[in-house]
Amino acid sequence: MKAAGRIRGIVNSGLGTPGSVRHSLAVLGTGAVATEVLLALADGAAAAATGLALITAVALALGRYAAGGGARDSGDRKPVRLLDSRAPALGGWQRIVADTFADDGEAHFDAVMRPQLRRLFAARLAERHGVAMYRNPQRARALVGAELWPWIDPEAPPPQPALPEPVLRSLLDRLEAL
Incomplete structure (x- = not known):
């Protein structure tokens, strides 16, 4: 029993409090040397x-995991999903807007432009105001404005089948202001 107390005293002396990273590394290192x-x-x-x-090999694998290597390249850890699909981006917006205002733009507005606008508004509302647009549509409507909300309302069809250019400008101005 005295030997165990001495070993505990040696391991604990100046190596941090039990449970700290420094203490854990010291105990693991001592165990590895003793095993060798x-x-x-x-x-x-x-x-x-x-x-x-x-x-x-075990030390390298544990170190890589602790440093977050698994989160960056292997996908073992689940990513946090704020939105329903990939993160919204501005790439390709010239094409999306042009296709929406083309002659057959009604289908494109409903299939592409409106979902993209929803994603952008959902991201902005979550990021800046802490409001989940799909879970709390009343609060989101209050922040977006009653006159623009019907164009991005996830629970209702748009007020018109085609998006007028002034409405798009107003939506983008409001998105920027949020």
Whole structure:
């Protein structure tokens, strides 16, 4: 029992409080060194070399995971999803607007432009005001404005089948102002 107390005193001396990262690394390092010594004494240099390789591989994998490597490239951790699909971006907006105002733009407005406007408004409302547009449409309507809300309302069809250019300008101005 006295030996265990001495080891605990050595491990805890100046190595941080139990549960801290520094303390955990010290305990793991001490365990790894002790394992290597026991492997070398019991089975020789070949077993010690194999143990060292295994400990190194595990340490590298744990370090990479702790540093967030899994979040960046393997997709093991689930991404936070604020919106229904990919993040809204401004790339391709000239084409989207041109197709919406073309002769057959009614279908394009309903299939492409309106969902994109909804995503942009949902992102802005969530980012700047903490309002989930799809969960709290009354609050979102109050922030967007009653005159523009019907154009992006997720629960109702648009007031007209085609989007007038002044309404698009007003929507974009309001989006910028939010």
